[in-house]
Structures are given as structure tokens and as C-alpha cells.
Amino acid sequence: MTKRIPGPTDVDERPPILISDGDAIGLKQARYLVGRDAKTIKRWCREYGIGFNVVRGAEWEISAPGVVLVRHADWVGLELLRSGQREHPRVRRVLEHLGIAP
Structure with a gap:
């Protein structure tokens, strides 16, 4: 049985992840970190609420x-992060x- 991956309609109902400084x-760092192209990472940002750009450009x-959590398909971890845990x-x-303090 395959697990359903959360999609854009799921994220619309959830708040975006709050990003601490x-x-x-x-985008360049994210590409290096997870080894995916810019287009994929931008799509993940929109679909999973893991990033944003305020205005075009x-x-x-x-x-x-x-x-990182999306790259590894850790949906439980992503929701825990989203909820501030x-x-x-x-x-x-x-x-x-990542060398980031909790």
C-alpha cells in the first residue's frame, strides 16, 4: 500500500512553516543541500509551505x-516542524x- 503524498490542496489548509533566522x-543553498534543481525546490516551497518569495523576482x-524533510519524504517530521515541535x-x-539549534 502506497502512502499518499500531501499535495497543494492539503497545504492550503495548513499554515506555512515559520522560518527562524x-x-x-x-535557493542556491537549498539546491546544494538536497541535490535538486531550482524548479523542483520552488514547487516544494509552494506545495509544502517550506519557503516563499514575497514578490516575483x-x-x-x-x-x-x-x-531536508521534504527531500526525505518525512511527512511526519514536516508536520512536527510546522507545529513548532x-x-x-x-x-x-x-x-x-544541519547544525541548527532547536
Whole structure:
């Protein structure tokens, strides 16, 4: 049985991930971090609420832990991060991997 991946209609009902200063990375850093192209990362930002750009042409601000969790399809971890549970072992593991304080 395959698990259903959350899509754009799911995210519309959930708040975006709040990005702390220490969590924010740009598009170039996100590409390097997860090894995916810019188009894919921008789509993930919109679909999963892990990043944004305020106006067209502006720099993207992306949640480093969020993009890692999406890259690894850790939907439980992503929802824990979204709800602010940074001390949860599943989220803390990613934060420590990235060298970010919980």
C-alpha cells in the first residue's frame, strides 16, 4: 500500500512553516543541500509551505530543515516542524544534522 503524498490542496489548509533566522537559506543553498534543481525546490516551497518569495523576482527564503524533510519524504517530521515541535526527536535530528539549534 502506497502512502499518499500531501499535495497543494492539503497545504492550503495548513499554515506555512515559520522560518527562524537561523533556518533560512536561499535557493542556491537549498539546491546544494538536497541535490535538486531550482524548479523542483520552488514547487516544494509552494506545495509544502517550506519557503516563499514575497514578490516575483525576489529572493526565495526557504526553511533548511523543511527542505531536508521534504527531500526525505518525512511527512511526519514536516508536520512536527510546522507545529513548532522543534524538540521532538524526529525534528531535532534534522536540526542537529544541519547544525541548527532547536
